Amino acid sequence: MTSNAQAAETFQGIADLLDLLGEKFKPEAYRRAARSIESLTEDLGAVAGRHELRSIPGVGEAIAEKIEEYLRTGSISYYERLKREIPPGLVELMRLPGLGPKTARRFWVELGVEGPNELRDAIAAGRLVGVKGFGEKKIELIRSALTAAAAGPTGVRRAIEEVYPVARDLVETLRSKAHAERVELAGSYRRARETVGDLDILVTSKDPSVAFEVFSAHPLIAEVKMRGETKETVLLQGGLQVDLRVVQPEEFGAALQYFTGSKDHNVRLRSLARDRGLKVNEYGVFRGEERVAGATEEEVYASLGLAWIPPELRENRGEIEAAAQGKVTALVSEPDLRGDLHIHLPPDTLPRDVDRVAEEARRRGYAYVGIVVAGVRADGSVWALPEPTGSRLAQLLSAGPRLLRALEIGPEGPPPELAAIAHDFGIARPVLSAPTPGRDPGGPQPPAIVAHVGSSVASDAGTLAGWVDLARRSSAAIEVGPGPERLDSTAARQVCEAGISLHLPTGLDLSTGDPTRPVALGFARRAGASANSVANARSLGSLSVAGSGPRAGPKERSDDRPRSRSGKSRPA
């Protein structure tokens, strides 16, 4: 874990303990600071070094001092004192679904219960019976929450690419069977966060009960936790929670905005509204009783004097100020992609896959595809795709999207200075993808893409800085997307801020419905990337990889013209 993440966790811990002490506003202040610190793209120590800690949203005098103490000593005396004061088991109790800080504190004060085990014993001994506020149902709820917690962790966040197929499936079912006019996913899924804690689905429907019935009957759903007049909460097999909300068409934009979040973004928005004598909630924007906006997100933002803000940017990191000045970045979007420089094909399905990939690229109107034909293994030995793939590639070079043969340079591969860097970082599979049309594997040229680097290898800022440096010296892009071998959006933002281009995997080689491409796009958008900062949104001619080799392909397709640079996509 990075020191930023550790500091954020410490402040979360302080917030939890303050909650248990019954503090009213301090816990939220510490949580806000923790969220800001966690989403920081720069090392906390560097910010402190410039004496700019207080420029972090939610960090004031007191928290800045605590950050400095943390950076200096590795701990915060205030936190240590709170931990001595409050039994740690109370935090566990507070986390149980249906329980909160108030209830956990009551157990402690009124029953002397200091943790889950003692609470279980207290319930078994009947000590909760007759306590004010604890009826039969409540006691049973707590009992089952304790049992569930003992069986395993609940509320774990899952990787967005893992949730993606499930989300699409649920939305498709609602669209096709629930007579719902509009169906959209909101929450951190729509903001393309790396992980999602639950799914929020919004629908408009004349008959909410039909929507709930159809939804509840979906085979993925294991349990209906709660159903009200406008809202249903279910648990999927595997434990993921999904909230379905039915809203009126005239409220849809306001509800989508509200449930997309983030929390900090919405808090900022509402305080902006208050300053203008308006009130924002999930039903609309109101001046007194009069609804002035609500049907679309665009009109909600416009009513507050703001340009529409892409969901991926809604984290209160300056996007509201930018929108007030009409300076929202036009983010890269699906139609901007013009090719892929880094496709791997399994040797045993070739050359059939070459044709499949070429056909898919043609269907999407891509101008080029780089297929990795040879590389260097971790042990330094060279591999290459077997014949007849090479021949097939050569045949296809004359039709459709231009096929580039790419080469991956490992730590032992050329050029030597790159090998040294990869070696220094101790990378298990340090592959630099280098499309080199018409060149023999092993030819000494800088890589076009620094790929196969991500959380599995770049686990701290130092390593990421090394890859950024390598990319800069090589004029290379760095690959972003799901999985441990690609950069996440936080790292991607640092890459963009350093002026380095991103490469987005397009999933040409993957099955329909595979999340790689949309998730990579989402991460790039979260990083604030425009089409200009994405290597494979450029024409082949403007890429440094388009060197002329002895077997250079035909001229680019005539339709390889500049495409829409609109970053504004329809809600997912």
Place this chain on the structure above:
DNA sequence: GCCGTTTTCGGCCCGACTGTTTTCAGTCG
């Protein structure tokens, strides 16, 4: 504890839902 394009003090998002209530408190998102 943080924050300010009316504020350096006095606010701090707000509505749905549940369980226990007889008008509300706690939790959740």
